[in-house]
Amino acid sequence: MIDSHCHLNFPQFNSDRHETIKRALSTGVVEFINSGVDYKTNLSTFALADKYDHIHATLGLSPGVAERKSKEEICRILSGIEQNIEKAVGIGEAGLDHFHCKTDSGRARQMDVFNKIIEIAETIDKPLVIHGRDAEYQALKLVRHLDNVVFHCYSGSLETMNQITDAGYYVSIATLVCFSKHHQNLVKHLPLDRIIIETDSPYLSPRKGRNEPAFLVDSVATIAKLRGIEEMEVAKITAQNTRRVFGL
């Protein structure tokens, strides 16, 4: 299995980061893609990727950060991404979050920053990892000219999901699928060659408390049941898809 999106650099793992990674490896997670969301976490993502062969980095600027940080800080994050993107496997997470941001001015700031991220994505041959909560369709409209796109933790409508996969993009299903009927329905309709899986650790645990990459086995079991195929097949297909899109 490959965890296509997690935040093992976050403070929730400060006391047992190495053990968490070992636990995932012993459960069958062979690689991880760790995502930064701002200047500091982009740096700590690189530090983790340097330390562990199994961990790859994507450099991001999340919509929440885009909305709250000063212009100067946004510029610092963007130039950090531009300067270091060659060492990463992708750009993101970045995008639009209309669930957490309800104001027009906040949404406009998110859009402005997301457009700058898209401009960087246009110059590289690596995927853009989109965070598009309650704004999946709006995000899709902005990136249609790109070749490589992943919708991380996809939670939007079936209609938009079909447009995403028709465009040749990838849909990442989070561990939410273990308990969310909506996500289970999405998985039933998702073409197998477009599906990748993630935990988004430390968030969205399918068990009690903190999520961790080892819990990806729960998603694999759920997806296998929903699709009527073997768990090994789910692990194999999703890992192949992740390797294809991120060039691992």
Ligand SMILES: [Zn+2]
């Ligand atoms: Zn995330």
